[in-house]
Amino acid sequence: MLKILIIDDDEITNFITTTNLTKMGYTNNLVVTNGQEGIDYLLANQCPELILLDLNMPVMDGWEFLEVKERLKICPDTPIIVTTSSGRPEDMEKTDSFNNILKYMVKPIDFEKVSTLLLELHKNKIC
Template sequence: MRKINNAWIIDDDKILTYVLQRIMGSVDSFDKIEIFQNGKEAINHLSVVKKDPDSLPDLIILDINMPVMDGWQFLDEFEKIHLDKKITLYIVSSSIDIQDHNKAKKYKTVSDFLIKPIGKKQIEQMVASYQH
């Protein structure tokens, strides 16, 4: 199975991030998993590590409904940052609104939009489709 050096979970739901971290650990394909409570935390960290490809995430799991900076605002900022590394990004949200799904398609950095809750099967599919 493929290895993902660094994965980021950007979501304010502490129970979900705990469960996702456990599932990702059980898949045994992730060396490091970092958790951010909102998009602002993640953007701030990204601006610190952007010059070091080893510190950048290979995979981002992003919620869209968060306080401080939501997923859409994160994506707007994320797409402005020039990175020398391709990062695979999945939106994982409880939103079933077709407008959210259509909006996600407008971002070139978004690989897919998955509906919560996600389980081991979806994580395994993310790993299987990951290309560095």
């Protein structure tokens, strides 16, 4: 079963995300509320098949999460969808410097696009 790690500090977004993923048949979802919790989870568990990552969070933001994840080579092949409220072009461009970013998605999350990406991942056997 596909495991999806959601790293986002917004409770409403997390509820909407897990509800929509469950409706699409993806029920193995784990939510953590900041990048440090995400790193801790990745270090202690098997890599998820997908990470949904917010950028603006307390404790450790999404940028710091990406930097630590790459520096420590944690789950290097796990694809990431960045989900953020920032539509700034410079943020979109900055994600290009990180590995395995599948998509930069400005909230609200477009679950039709997420579904298409998940189907594509399955088709290409990336996850």
